[in-house]
Amino acid sequence: MTKQKKYLLPENEIPTQWYNIMADMPNKPLPPIHPQTHKPLTWQDLAHIFPEECSKQELDMEHEWIDIPEEVLDKYRFYRSTPLVRAYELEKALGTPAHIYFKNESVNPLGSHKINSALPQCYYAKQEGTTNVTTETGAGQWGMALSYAAKIFGLECAVYQVKITMQQKPYRSSVMRTFGAAVTGSPSMSTRAGKDIITKDPLHPGSLGTAISEAVELATTTPHCKYVLGSVLNHVGLHQTIIGLEAEKQMQMAGEYPDTVIACFGGGSNFGGIAFPFMRHNISGERHTEFIAAEPNSCPKLTRGKFQYDFGDEAGYTPLLPMFTLGHQFKPSNIHAGGLRYHGAGMIVSQLIKDKMMHGVDIPQLESFESGMLFARTEGIIPAPESCHAIAATIREAKKCKETGEQKVILFCLSGHGLIDMPSYEQFISGDLQNYTVSDEEIERNVSELEPIIKE
Amino acid sequence: MTKQKKYLLPENEIPTQWYNIMADMPNKPLPPIHPQTHKPLTWQDLAHIFPEECSKQELDMEHEWIDIPEEVLDKYRFYRSTPLVRAYELEKALGTPAHIYFKNESVNPLGSHKINSALPQCYYAKQEGTTNVTTETGAGQWGMALSYAAKIFGLECAVYQVKITMQQKPYRSSVMRTFGAAVTGSPSMSTRAGKDIITKDPLHPGSLGTAISEAVELATTTPHCKYVLGSVLNHVGLHQTIIGLEAEKQMQMAGEYPDTVIACFGGGSNFGGIAFPFMRHNISGERHTEFIAAEPNSCPKLTRGKFQYDFGDEAGYTPLLPMFTLGHQFKPSNIHAGGLRYHGAGMIVSQLIKDKMMHGVDIPQLESFESGMLFARTEGIIPAPESCHAIAATIREAKKCKETGEQKVILFCLSGHGLIDMPSYEQFISGDLQNYTVSDEEIERNVSELEPIIKE
Numbered sequence: 001m002t003k004q005k006k007y008l009l010p011e012n013e014i015p016t017q018w019y020n021i022m023a024d025m026p027n028k029p030l031p032p033i034h035p036q037t038h039k040p041l042t043w044q045d046l047a048h049i050f051p052e053e054c055s056k057q058e059l060d061m062e063h064e065w066i067d068i069p070e071e072v073l074d075k076y077r078f079y080r081s082t083p084l085v086r087a088y089e090l091e092k093a094l095g096t097p098a099h100i101y102f103k104n105e106s107v108n109p110l111g112s113h114k115i116n117s118a119l120p121q122c123y124y125a126k127q128e129g130t131t132n133v134t135t136e137t138g139a140g141q142w143g144m145a146l147s148y149a150a151k152i153f154g155l156e157c158a159v160y161q162v163k164i165t166m167q168q169k170p171y172r173s174s175v176m177r178t179f180g181a182a183v184t185g186s187p188s189m190s191t192r193a194g195k196d197i198i199t200k201d202p203l204h205p206g207s208l209g210t211a212i213s214e215a216v217e218l219a220t221t222t223p224h225c226k227y228v229l230g231s232v233l234n235h236v237g238l239h240q241t242i243i244g245l246e247a248e249k250q251m252q253m254a255g256e257y258p259d260t261v262i263a264c265f266g267g268g269s270n271f272g273g274i275a276f277p278f279m280r281h282n283i284s285g286e287r288h289t290e291f292i293a294a295e296p297n298s299c300p301k302l303t304r305g306k307f308q309y310d311f312g313d314e315a316g317y318t319p320l321l322p323m324f325t326l327g328h329q330f331k332p333s334n335i336h337a338g339g340l341r342y343h344g345a346g347m348i349v350s351q352l353i354k355d356k357m358m359h360g361v362d363i364p365q366l367e368s369f370e371s372g373m374l375f376a377r378t379e380g381i382i383p384a385p386e387s388c389h390a391i392a393a394t395i396r397e398a399k400k401c402k403e404t405g406e407q408k409v410i411l412f413c414l415s416g417h418g419l420i421d422m423p424s425y426e427q428f429i430s431g432d433l434q435n436y437t438v439s440d441e442e443i444e445r446n447v448s449e450l451e452p453i454i455k456e
Numbered sequence: 457m458t459k460q461k462k463y464l465l466p467e468n469e470i471p472t473q474w475y476n477i478m479a480d481m482p483n484k485p486l487p488p489i490h491p492q493t494h495k496p497l498t499w500q501d502l503a504h505i506f507p508e509e510c511s512k513q514e515l516d517m518e519h520e521w522i523d524i525p526e527e528v529l530d531k532y533r534f535y536r537s538t539p540l541v542r543a544y545e546l547e548k549a550l551g552t553p554a555h556i557y558f559k560n561e562s563v564n565p566l567g568s569h570k571i572n573s574a575l576p577q578c579y580y581a582k583q584e585g586t587t588n589v590t591t592e593t594g595a596g597q598w599g600m601a602l603s604y605a606a607k608i609f610g611l612e613c614a615v616y617q618v619k620i621t622m623q624q625k626p627y628r629s630s631v632m633r634t635f636g637a638a639v640t641g642s643p644s645m646s647t648r649a650g651k652d653i654i655t656k657d658p659l660h661p662g663s664l665g666t667a668i669s670e671a672v673e674l675a676t677t678t679p680h681c682k683y684v685l686g687s688v689l690n691h692v693g694l695h696q697t698i699i700g701l702e703a704e705k706q707m708q709m710a711g712e713y714p715d716t717v718i719a720c721f722g723g724g725s726n727f728g729g730i731a732f733p734f735m736r737h738n739i740s741g742e743r744h745t746e747f748i749a750a751e752p753n754s755c756p757k758l759t760r761g762k763f764q765y766d767f768g769d770e771a772g773y774t775p776l777l778p779m780f781t782l783g784h785q786f787k788p789s790n791i792h793a794g795g796l797r798y799h800g801a802g803m804i805v806s807q808l809i810k811d812k813m814m815h816g817v818d819i820p821q822l823e824s825f826e827s828g829m830l831f832a833r834t835e836g837i838i839p840a841p842e843s844c845h846a847i848a849a850t851i852r853e854a855k856k857c858k859e860t861g862e863q864k865v866i867l868f869c870l871s872g873h874g875l876i877d878m879p880s881y882e883q884f885i886s887g888d889l890q891n892y893t894v895s896d897e898e899i900e901r902n903v904s905e906l907e908p909i910i911k912e
Binding site for chain 2: 089107174
């Protein structure tokens with residue numbers, strides 16, 4: 001028997017509850033605020049836009065564990081558990097004494113972790129009598145997952161995809177169409193929000209912020225249509241905790257516990273998914289794991305953003321959320337990690353950063369692809385450009401271990417594969433990719449335009 | 457506990473031997489023949505081109521079970537076992553009483569079954585002191601798998617990719633380059649064979665036959681370079697039996713045994729992989745499973761080809777093989793299932809067809825995509841265009857069961873996913889795909905040009 005590389009859970013060991021970190025946080029997140037009344041939102045306010053059950057989960061500070069509906073579990077079992085993998089080949093290539101593990105969320109038919117939340121959101125929407133769902137998508141991973149989940153729960157699905165990533169990753173729109181979704185590039189002329197944006201800036205490449213505005217507008221102007229979101233919000237992170245809860249059991253199978261947990265960071269869904277279940281042992285004082293969120297240095301809300309109430313979208317349709325933000329009108333550079341091109345961090349993560357329970361690192365685009373290439377050539381999996389950021393942060397940590405001789409146990413989330421992102425790799429190989437940076441002035445300009453409802 | 461959808465083997469249940477059906481066949485395949493001397497080939501003859509161990513396996517009529525080297529098992533464990541899945545959603549959509557299972561070989565980082573043979577071939581090559589491997593690839597699935605396997609065993613890799621599929625599926629060449637391979641479109645001007653083809657037909661779209669000629673030429677004119685093949689040959693089918701051996705154990709877990717086993721058919725590797733282990737119980741008389749190989753109706757060697765000695769490649773560099781063939785200069789239509797665009801069937805399968813132990817069905821391109829779309833929308837997996845043929849054949853069988861009321865157990869091999877084939881789906885959705893046919897005259901013309909060494 002050789003050393004084990006891959007750990008899977010038997011079906012009866014797949015977790016049946018999600019973990020709600022809000023119930024355990026020493027300092028709760030500040031409440032989301034109504035943009036007109038400036039009063040804290042109730043779940044009833046949220047339920048105008050989102051499925052009711054998701055709205056309740058969004059504000060639930062009480063229940064540590066939330067049951068996964070049987071119908072969702074039934075779909076989870078199709079592709080879960082996902083493997084926990086020891087990256088022996090990567091370790092060898094780096095010559096590090098660190099033990100590197102990754103939770104492989106790319107091993108499902110949709111190719112990323114996004115399906116974990118698409119399934120419950122569509123399930124709840126269907127239960128509540130909704131017939132249509134609409135959403136935004138950046139790189140397209142969320143849009144793919146939602147298109148499929150909507151199809152199997154019998155919902156119509158309309159997706160606004162960020163225009164620039166639609167061009168960079170055309171295959172993802174094809175996948176959504178194959179699953180029966182209607183896909184529109186954002187900003188588009190099909191909504192008031194889109195028209196306003198295009199009028200001001202005809203060449204606007206789109207961002208998650210613009211696409212959210214358009215999807216929210218469609219949802220609020222269409223009967224029986226709910227808006228669903230793939231990241232940022234608390235209930236999305238909640239659904240993703242299935243990742244970390246499985247990983248915890250699988251690390252036990254491997255006889256180890258992570259010293260460091262790393263994930264890439266766009267809105268926070270895969271980060272929260274892998275990190276929160278482990279973080280509960282930090283909160284209880286049992287463990288002292290380090291949590292690192294890897295963001296692109298061209299969209300650095302965690303490392304250089306301001307903590308302030310801000311909108312989740314470009315047009316200002318969403319509730320105001322307490323977040324580390326670059327300003328909701330910040331236009332991220334056209335990096336290939338489309339899923340990380342978002343101006344703000346979710347409210348849970350923002351509070352955790354304030355409380356120094358985790359921290360961000362910023363990764364230049366070229367370092368992310370260089371790291372992804374090394375991972376591909378050692379572990380055989382071409383990572384999504386988003387996941388390359390987690391790999392880059394992992395490699396930095398593993399190299400530190402090489403210097404210090406520490407045998408740290410590092411766990412990262414491989415949030416998705418990059419098979420649909422090959423033009424990005426092709427450009428990297430050809431030397432056609434570049435690094436982007438963002439100046440302090442640009443961040444300051446965008447943030448200072450925000451209405452200071454609650455200032456830190 | 458809901459009904460189980462997915463069956464996985466514990467690591468210690470993954471088979472440690474491949475199954476060699478030649479040892480059990482009542483009528484052995486005729487021997488491959490030297491193109492000059494017209495004498496049966498020895499393994500030493502083959503070893504001029506192929507790795508030595510593969511050459512021995514190619515002619516082994518003796519050993520029913522062949523040990524998988526520990527180093528290969530070690531790599532297999534990274535992604536194996538692959539799931540056996542009960543396609544409940546597809547069954548529901550078809551309203552069939554049939555139980556449909558699929559063996560999901562798309563769930564590995566390379567996205568198809570091809571890695572199962574790429575790993576041992578590279579392992580053997582490396583062991584024997586080879587430094588370079590070269591191959592052909594059609595759709596690119598084999599090229600991807602080989603590029604990765606070569607990289608992890610420390611070999612340089614050169615791939616000749618069929619020109620038309622390189623254009624149809626550019627992402628696959630990018631994947632190969634990401635893994636460090638050199639990729640050339642075939643026919644190319646880099647070999648004598650390629651030049652000859654282009655001189656006669658400057659717009660030749662390429663085929664597996666042309667690419668094989670070029671790769672064989674490179675191998676035989678380069679020191680320490682071996683040619684490796686992704687299908688057709690006996691040893692490739694041997695390595696792929698890991699699929700069926702796992703599936704047999706997993707069907708036991710599900711408490712069923714297949715009445716029908718179906719796979720798509722290009723050269724025969726995924727077909728042999730899933731079928732041969734089950735076929736041994738037909739040979740012994742214990743079972744009476746039906747075996748169906750699904751080929752495109754535009755490249756119908758199984759259903760309309762002639763049994764005759766023929767070359768494996770366009771230029772006539774390979775040994776002469778006893779095969780059902782359309783003639784080695786047959787130019788298949790530009791269907792999107794690039795992996796099925798091959799003029800001949802492997803010698804084992806050809807013998808099995810003669811002996812009526814299996815049969816072929818031919819599937820029009822549009823039916824294949826229509827079936828693939830239904831599968832995607834029910835099971836969430838976008839199948840490779842090749843695998844769509846297996847799905848189409850499965851759906852035909854499941855519909856027959858609906859008519860007769862029979863509760864047949866159907867098992868098919870999902871040989872790969874189609875995420876890199878999205879332009880094909882896009883064309884299908886837009887109505888831009890067509891059916892192709894081939895006339896009896898065209899088949900007769902190509903076959904009649906063959907030198908009748910041994911005629912049936």
